[in-house]
Amino acid sequence: MNGEVKKGYVRALDIKNGRVDMSHGSGGRAMAQLIEELFAGAFDNEYLRQGNDGALLPTAGGRLVMATDAHVVSPLFFPGGDIGCLSVHGTINDVAVMGAKPLYLSASFILEEGFPLINLQRIVQSMAAAAREAGVPVVTGDTKVVEQGKADGVFITTTGVGVVMDGVDLSGANVRPGDVILISGSMGDHGMAIMSRRENLAFDVPIESDTAALHHLIAAMLETGAAIRCLRDPTRGGLATTLNEIAKQSLVGLTINEEAIPVKPVVAAACEFLGLDPLYVANEGKLIAICAAADAERLLAVMRAHPLAGDAAIIGAAHADPHHFVQMKTSFGGRRNVDWLAGEQLPRIC
Amino acid sequence: MCLAIPARIEEMTTPGNAIVNLGGVRKEISLALVDDATVGEYVIVHVGYALQKVDQEEAERTLAMFAEMGQLDELRSEPNGTAS
Amino acid sequence: MKYIDEFRDGELAKNIVANIRREAATDKNYSFMEFCGGHTHAISRYGIADLLPVNVHMIHGPGCPVCVLPIGRVDQAIRLARERNVIVCTYADTLRVPASDNLSLMRAKARGGDVRMIYSPQDALKIARDNPQREVVFFAIGFETTTPPTALIIKQAKDEGITNFSVLCNHVLTPAAITHILQSPEVRQYGTVPLDGFIGPAHVSVVIGSQPYEHFSNEYRKPVVIAGFEPLDVLQAILMLIRQINQGRAEVENEFTRAVTREGNLKAQAMVSEVLELRRSFEWRGLGEVPYSALKIRSAYALYDAETRYGIGYKPVADNKACECGAILRGVKKPQDCKVFGTVCTPENPLGSCMVSSEGACAAHYSYGRFKDIEVILA
Numbered sequence: 001m002n003g004e005v006k007k008g009y010v011r012a013l014d015i016k017n018g019r020v021d022m023s024h025g026s027g028g029r030a031m032a033q034l035i036e037e038l039f040a041g042a043f044d045n046e047y048l049r050q051g052n053d054g055a056l057l058p059t060a061g062g063r064l065v066m067a068t069d070a071h072v073v074s075p076l077f078f079p080g081g082d083i084g085c086l087s088v089h090g091t092i093n094d095v096a097v098m099g100a101k102p103l104y105l106s107a108s109f110i111l112e113e114g115f116p117l118i119n120l121q122r123i124v125q126s127m128a129a130a131a132r133e134a135g136v137p138v139v140t141g142d143t144k145v146v147e148q149g150k151a152d153g154v155f156i157t158t159t160g161v162g163v164v165m166d167g168v169d170l171s172g173a174n175v176r177p178g179d180v181i182l183i184s185g186s187m188g189d190h191g192m193a194i195m196s197r198r199e200n201l202a203f204d205v206p207i208e209s210d211t212a213a214l215h216h217l218i219a220a221m222l223e224t225g226a227a228i229r230c231l232r233d234p235t236r237g238g239l240a241t242t243l244n245e246i247a248k249q250s251l252v253g254l255t256i257n258e259e260a261i262p263v264k265p266v267v268a269a270a271c272e273f274l275g276l277d278p279l280y281v282a283n284e285g286k287l288i289a290i291c292a293a294a295d296a297e298r299l300l301a302v303m304r305a306h307p308l309a310g311d312a313a314i315i316g317a318a319h320a321d322p323h324h325f326v327q328m329k330t331s332f333g334g335r336r337n338v339d340w341l342a343g344e345q346l347p348r349i350c
Numbered sequence: 351m352c353l354a355i356p357a358r359i360e361e362m363t364t365p366g367n368a369i370v371n372l373g374g375v376r377k378e379i380s381l382a383l384v385d386d387a388t389v390g391e392y393v394i395v396h397v398g399y400a401l402q403k404v405d406q407e408e409a410e411r412t413l414a415m416f417a418e419m420g421q422l423d424e425l426r427s428e429p430n431g432t433a434s
Numbered sequence: 435m436k437y438i439d440e441f442r443d444g445e446l447a448k449n450i451v452a453n454i455r456r457e458a459a460t461d462k463n464y465s466f467m468e469f470c471g472g473h474t475h476a477i478s479r480y481g482i483a484d485l486l487p488v489n490v491h492m493i494h495g496p497g498c499p500v501c502v503l504p505i506g507r508v509d510q511a512i513r514l515a516r517e518r519n520v521i522v523c524t525y526a527d528t529l530r531v532p533a534s535d536n537l538s539l540m541r542a543k544a545r546g547g548d549v550r551m552i553y554s555p556q557d558a559l560k561i562a563r564d565n566p567q568r569e570v571v572f573f574a575i576g577f578e579t580t581t582p583p584t585a586l587i588i589k590q591a592k593d594e595g596i597t598n599f600s601v602l603c604n605h606v607l608t609p610a611a612i613t614h615i616l617q618s619p620e621v622r623q624y625g626t627v628p629l630d631g632f633i634g635p636a637h638v639s640v641v642i643g644s645q646p647y648e649h650f651s652n653e654y655r656k657p658v659v660i661a662g663f664e665p666l667d668v669l670q671a672i673l674m675l676i677r678q679i680n681q682g683r684a685e686v687e688n689e690f691t692r693a694v695t696r697e698g699n700l701k702a703q704a705m706v707s708e709v710l711e712l713r714r715s716f717e718w719r720g721l722g723e724v725p726y727s728a729l730k731i732r733s734a735y736a737l738y739d740a741e742t743r744y745g746i747g748y749k750p751v752a753d754n755k756a757c758e759c760g761a762i763l764r765g766v767k768k769p770q771d772c773k774v775f776g777t778v779c780t781p782e783n784p785l786g787s788c789m790v791s792s793e794g795a796c797a798a799h800y801s802y803g804r805f806k807d808i809e810v811i812l813a
Contacts, residue, residue, distance in 0.1 A: 333485060
């Protein structure tokens with residue numbers, strides 16, 4: 001070898017060609033290097049820099065909200081996002097819909113042996129960017145490696161903590177007859193973006209996931225002082241499932257208007273192709289808000305003024321119903337039940 | 351039964367195959383069951399195969415039929431009779 | 435979406451519904467069977483039954499190939515996946531059908547069987563090409579709409595000399611099922627099951643044409659109107675059936691003229707005849723053995739017939755005793771009449787064929803129409 005080896009030279013991770021192996025999870029030097037070069041650099045903040053097993057955080061001035069979510073999405077990279085930013089947005093949203101200001105995140109990774117480091121880097125950088133943009137740092141984390149075949153590349157679990165201001169009380173159990181239902185935008189974007197990339201479906205479809213952090217939008221909504229009963233993000237199972245959950249929790253009936261629900265034409269078309277119903281398709285950057293009727297228009301205006309909710313709409317209302325059904329007035333003038341999703345929604349040929 | 355959708359042929363690809371477009375969603379399908387399909391025509395697509403061309407004139411005729419007034423009304427409002 | 439949105443127009447719907455209300459004679463009862471699961475789905479999804487006058491009833495027929503697929507056939511596919519290390523390619527519709535031993539294809543996959551969901555038979559053939567060292571079986575189901583693609587793929591496999599691919603053929607025939615329903619004892623006795631006419635399947639008819647239904651209207655004196663899948667198509671077909679009844683006619687009419695002709699798609703029919711032939715009898719779940727109602731692969735293509743290739747026999751499996759699917763499929767009973775509907779038998783835990791697919795009468799009623807059974811207070 002020509003020349004001298006520089007003092008203190010440490011062979012860097014070969015991100016371009018390297019893969020995760022069992023040593024990266026063993027707690028030894030290899031793991032420390034993975035964490036240092038890949039994770040710590042990307043997420044860098046004062047709490048991570050403490051370098052301890054747990055992050056020491058300042059006192060929070062109010063009631064705490066904590067939420068956790070495991071992300072196992074496949075494919076890992078999809079139009080509009082990836083598992084990394086999805087895991088940040090998802091947990092921020094879970095905290096924010098409780099009416100809390102999200103403060104900190106933790107991220108735990110389960111890596112599959114053989115997973116390419118270049119993909120891991122891409123995911124971590126995406127997460128870090130999402131966290132930075134949202135202003136919510138990842139303050140602590142964990143890494144484990146499992147044998148090939150035991151994970152789908154990578155599983156990420158994020159946990160978030162936030163603080164709720166006094167007087168804010170959002171819950172799926174708060175809805176009363178007469179309350180109005182609003183949604184922040186078009187339904188079905190994320191689920192169809194994912195579905196179009198699934199193996200053996202191979203549709204060429206210009207749909208992007210709507211994955212986004214909603215806490216700033218929610219803060220603006222709370223600031224209006226509107227009597228908001230409940231906020232929820234309609235993720236797995238879509239709008240229909242989330243409404244059924246709320247109906248059951250609040251012991252009310254909910255009726256929505258099909259014509260009022262915004263669905264992007266290309267999402268509607270993709271659903272037609274596969275025999276899916278947009279009401280049941282996942283969203284990752286949308287929310288449902290239920291508020292007192294008197295405040296609905298005001299809340300809608302504030303939502304529409306926000307870049308993430310330009311297509312917000314009033315879609316229905318709550319009413320007394322001993323059976324807690326969710327019903328829909330079809331564009332036809334007919335009525336039908338909007339039931340819970342029975343199992344995973346799969347494409348059909350019949 | 352048999353979910354099938356009408357889609358526009360956008361582009362011919364390999365012999366017997368074409369890319370169809372439904373509302374912006376594009377998919378390559380087989381034209382093996384349909385004769386003389388051309389770009390711009392619409393076909394009914396089921397499990398990746400075109401089953402038949404959509405007859406555009408008949409489609410118009412059907413839509414017009416939906417808009418027709420009921421037969422009883424037509425009988426009642428005869429040109430010489432009293433309108434109901 | 436052209437040819438879709440216009441056929442869902444709410445204003446036109448109002449017009450057709452007004453016509454129906456005007457022309458349905460108040461002193462008559464009209465009971466129509468929509469044979470096809472897609473029509474059941476359209477009726478439920480758009481709340482069409484809600485718009486009809488009270489004397490016009492829709493009866494859900496057995497036109498759901500997943501619903502009528504016997505448990506024993508799903509067992510065959512599961513056995514291939516689990517015991518013979520075969521890659522089983524299936525449409526998503528069949529993944530959740532419960533079979534014997536508390537299994538389904540989805541559960542077999544969870545237990546290590548290589549079961550893959552596909553959108554088109556072409557995907558299955560591609561999997562065979564991409565995995566030359568494995569054997570691939572395409573679990574083919576469906577009525578006449580889905581049959582020509584299966585026939586084509588078998589022919590294509592033979593032409594390309596692909597040897598690791600075969601098909602488990604469960605294609606069934608629509609006219610045979612309709613005959614079976616019309617001949618059931620309850621229907622023949624007037625007053626027991628009123629069945630005044632049929633809404634004929636949309637896409638099956640694209641393939642077979644309107645001609646095969648002339649037999650029913652002639653022999654059984656029942657009008658048939660072939661309808662497209664969109665809600666306006668269905669409403670118009672109901673209107674056309676009402677008119678036929680009022681005028682004492684029993685003919686085959688075609689509402690879906692934009693895609694259905696009298697002779698159908700001859701090219702597709704020829705392809706099917708070349709590769710497949712009639713089975714003498716086939717068990718339909720809920721209906722029992724129905725003669726000349728299903729297809730099998732011709733001996734010239736025996737290499738591509740999974741049944742002969744793997745020598746898997748067929749073992750019929752009886753349905754749960756409490757299951758009323760047989761009567762419901764014939765239109766003799768309604769889902770609500772079944773003792774286990776909505777309690778033991780739900781879409782999550784279907785006991786019988788009518789609950790298995792989202793288009794089965796029971797599943798459709800459970801998901802969409804349940805609220806009509808009980809009084810609901812509206813906003």
